Amino acid sequence: MASSFPGARGLCRAALALLLGAAGFAQTAQAVYPDQPIKLVVGFPPGGGGDxxxxxIANAMSKSLGQTVVVENRAGAGGNIAADVVAKSRPDGYTILLAMSGNLAVSPALKPSTLPYKVPDDFTPIGLILEAPHGLFVAGNSKFPDARTVLATARKRTLSFASTGTGAAAHIGMEMVKQRAGVDMLHVPYKGSGPAITDLIGGQVDMFFATASPLMGQVRQGQLRVLALTxxxxxxxxxxxxxxKELGVDVVVTQWYGLAAPAGTPQAVVKTLSEHLSRALEQPDVQQAIRKDAAMERKLPLDAFRRYIVEDIARYKSAATPELLTQIAQ
Known part of the structure; x- marks a missing residue:
């Protein structure tokens, strides 16, 4: 019977060959990722700390991947513009985000209704890069010798602290310190660290609460002193x-940076990016560049990074008193 249908056997062989060929092509296509430059969208202007x-990381991963990772600066709205660009990009692994505590934790926690994207729903986390502590800074010649003295004084009279903007990660971090230490302090927001430091040194404000890494130069020069860190x-x-935390004020929020891709990016592609990020963080020159200014690299890939983001959002939500939300809305 079979011999009477030679054409059928030929068709079966051809179909099988096509299927095997298609599978091989798919494997080959997947294996060659990335076969074009990858765009890393950064929510800072060139030269800023996050940039x-x-x-x-872009330079280190370019060497490891054998493909260029190009930084595209999309500054504005505290990094939210960059996050929105990536959330709406094609999920193919060629557009990724320099995620940070501001655009993937603080904003989603405190003003989710104003965002054009959702966290974590609209993103596929690739991995954490580093954490930089926030610090309580005073002028080099300040009368406050340590953080315990600051907190004790703040329980007797109102002190003032500067930040680089209402609703920014550091501002919310200091609000947490206030809540958990049981003190009240006057918040004085500035447009940038430059004018805040000028007024701090000039005695117009008592303290400055900010991410520590960008201020290490002034600390080394003696212009500033850092009394405590998150x-x-x-x-x-x-x-x-x-x-x-050592002082009995359980505030551990930090300024963190990581990588994220649009939701729906193939898992194999995300895993490749995560593996190469881990390799980058193992390089001594990368570690030295991160650690020299009080930050610390931290490998936390994929689902572990997703859990980290969700937990950080919850921490910031815990600080969202009606008074704070009113400040942010103004």
């Missing part, structure tokens, strides 16, 4: 500076 970290443990770059 420097983005370029550091984070779960002391910074190796500042081993003499206590954490707020």
């Amino acid at each position: 420097l970290y983005g370029r550091l 984070g779960a443990q002391r910074s190796p770059a500042l081993p003499e500076v206590p954490t707020f």
